[in-house]
Structure formats: structure tokens, C-alpha cells
Amino acid sequence: MLLMDTDTFRPPEGSISRPLLGQRRRSRWLNHVLRELFGTIVPAVVIALLIHIFLAQSTIVYGQSMEPNLHTDERLVVEKISYHLHGPRRGDVVILEDPSGGPIPLVKRVIALPGERVSIADGRVYIDGVLLDEPYLNQVTAGGSRSWLVPPLHVFVMGDNRRDSRDSRYFGPAPLEQIIGRAVFRYWPLPEFGIVN
Numbered sequence: 001m002l003l004m005d006t007d008t009f010r011p012p013e014g015s016i017s018r019p020l021l022g023q024r025r026r027s028r029w030l031n032h033v034l035r036e037l038f039g040t041i042v043p044a045v046v047i048a049l050l051i052h053i054f055l056a057q058s059t060i061v062y063g064q065s066m067e068p069n070l071h072t073d074e075r076l077v078v079e080k081i082s083y084h085l086h087g088p089r090r091g092d093v094v095i096l097e098d099p100s101g102g103p104i105p106l107v108k109r110v111i112a113l114p115g116e117r118v119s120i121a122d123g124r125v126y127i128d129g130v131l132l133d134e135p136y137l138n139q140v141t142a143g144g145s146r147s148w149l150v151p152p153l154h155v156f157v158m159g160d161n162r163r164d165s166r167d168s169r170y171f172g173p174a175p176l177e178q179i180i181g182r183a184v185f186r187y188w189p190l191p192e193f194g195i196v197n
Contacts, residue, residue, distance in 0.1 A: 058077055058187075059075070065107070070160075079181055079182055088110045089113075096179045109159070146169070
């Protein structure tokens with residue numbers, strides 16, 4: 001019987017099969033890919049998700065309700081932090097869930113705040129009896145001789161295109177909890193890049 005010292009035994013050179021070498025190379029390549037994936041891509045995805053959920057997101061304008069200031073298919077960046085620090089302010093352009101349950105978020109302008117009375121008369125908007133200055137409009141406001149009291153934790157929102165906007169004149173004041181965030185700037189199309197007013 002032949003005894004062999006296994007600590008010093010080495011197979012003769014060239015005896016490692018080519019399939020075994022190929023398998024080792026694939027294993028090294030797979031380890032490299034997994035390291036890259038978990039070291040770079042996964043943290044990037046987690047950071048992007050956290051930013052999207054808590055800080056900012058992008059949205060697309062659908063429809064004509066904010067013309068002439070925003071147009072369909074424009075892309076906006078929506079910030080989500082400021083309304084955790086303070087409530088919406090009059091004139092803010094906000095993105096909100098459709099109060100009537102539709103799947104597409106709405107882009108509207110905050111017109112009145114909680115506790116205020118909104119009235120429309122002679123094509124103009126009044127807040128607590130005072131005419132609202134609306135330099136962003138190029139038309140009168142439909143819905144005359146109507147009035148709404150904005151309840152607590154709600155805002156009254158309208159589109160800038162008052163002839164073609166489904167807004168608080170139709171679905172009533174919007175709950176603050178339905179506001180996703182405030183539109184801060186437009187990034188597409190590039191010629192329109194800039195702050196949202």
C-alpha cells in the first residue's frame with residue numbers, strides 16, 4: 001500500500017482541467033459583479049427611493065388647467081419638505097392627489113387657506129371680501145356668485161386656466177393630507193427650464 005503525504009501532494013502541472021479554470025473565472029467574475037451590485041447600485045437605489053419618498057420627486061403636467069403658466073407634458077420637480085415645517089401658502093403651485101379618486105395627481109394653485117371664505121363675483125376671486133391679486137391669470141374666473149368657507153386642514157385650489165380646470169370650484173376644498181408637495185421648478189422642456197411661479 002502506497003501512503004501519500006497530502007500536505008505536499010500537488011497534481012502534475014497542466015493536469016487542472018480547462019472546465020475547472022473556466023468555472024473559477026466565472027466565479028471570480030460573479031463575485032466582482034455582486035460586490036459592485038451591493039456596494040454601488042443597491043445603495044444608490046435606496047438613496048433614490050428615500051429622496052423620492054421624503055424629499056422630492058418629479059411629476060408630469062397633464063392637461064391644460066394651468067395654462068398659460070404650465071403646459072401639458074412639462075416635467076416638474078416637486079419638493080416635499082416645506083409643508084412638514086409650515087402649511088401651504090397662497091399662490092403656491094401644488095401637486096395633490098385627485099380628491100375625486102382619479103389615478104393622476106393634479107397640479108393646482110393654492111387660492112385660499114383654512115378659515116378663509118372664497119367668493120367669486122364678476123369673474124374675480126375675493127378672499128374674505130378682499131379682491132385677490134392674481135398676476136398669473138390672463139382671463140376671468142368662471143363660477144360667479146358662489147362662496148366657499150375653507151375648513152380647517154384644507155385649502156382651496158384652482159387652475160390658472162379658469163375656463164378649463166377641474167378644481168375646488170367642483171370638488172370643494174382639498175384636504176392638506178392629499179397634497180404631495182410644492183412644484184419648485186420645471187426641468188423639461190429645456191427652453192422652459194426655471195422656477196415655477
